Amino acid sequence: MNGIGIDVSKRQLDVGTTDGEILQVRNTAAGFAELEAWLKEHPADQIVLEATGGYEQRVLDFLHKAGRPVVRANALRARRLAQGMGHVAKTDRLDAYALAKMAVLVKLPAYQPLEPWQQRMREFVRARRQAMQALTVARQQ
Incomplete structure (x- = not known):
């Protein structure tokens, strides 16, 4: 059983396997295509991404549409x-490897994209939250 972990940042994806292989691609459509070609050679039972404040959303949707177990x-x-595996340092490559280990050790629920109305509602809630925070800051000034 092989697991794949992807550490997502704004600009790049660090992909790691339990075998220790590493791939680094840009967090763009071209990078996703390169990732898909690489994944064809590296089958996995589960691909684990870490929630990173929204930077992971595009690659999640891409992998889901490609039929990958993300x-x-x-x-x-x-x-x-x-930390339990003894990884005290926090680098992108170590995080990708730890996520790959998580893919093998822990069976997680598969990603299901939100319905379009749920996505719009999430955007409205996010905008309201930002407006409320701005209002609070203005009142405190």
Whole structure:
């Protein structure tokens, strides 16, 4: 059983396997195409991405549409597992490897994209939250 972990940042994806292989691609459509070609040579039972404040959304949707078994993991849970394995340092490559280990050790619920109306509602809620925070800051000034 092989697991794949993807550490997502704004600009790049660090992909790691339990075998120790590493791939680094840009967090763009061209990078996703390169990732898909690489994944054809590296089958996995589960691909785990860490929730990173929205930067992971595009690659999650891409992998889901490609029919890949992709999962969004809780960042704190992933970090605790890495610490439990003795990974005290926090680098993108180590995080990708730890997420790959998580893919093998923990069966997580598969990612299901939101319905369009749910996505719009999430955007409205996010905009309202930002407006409320701005209002609070203005009142405090």
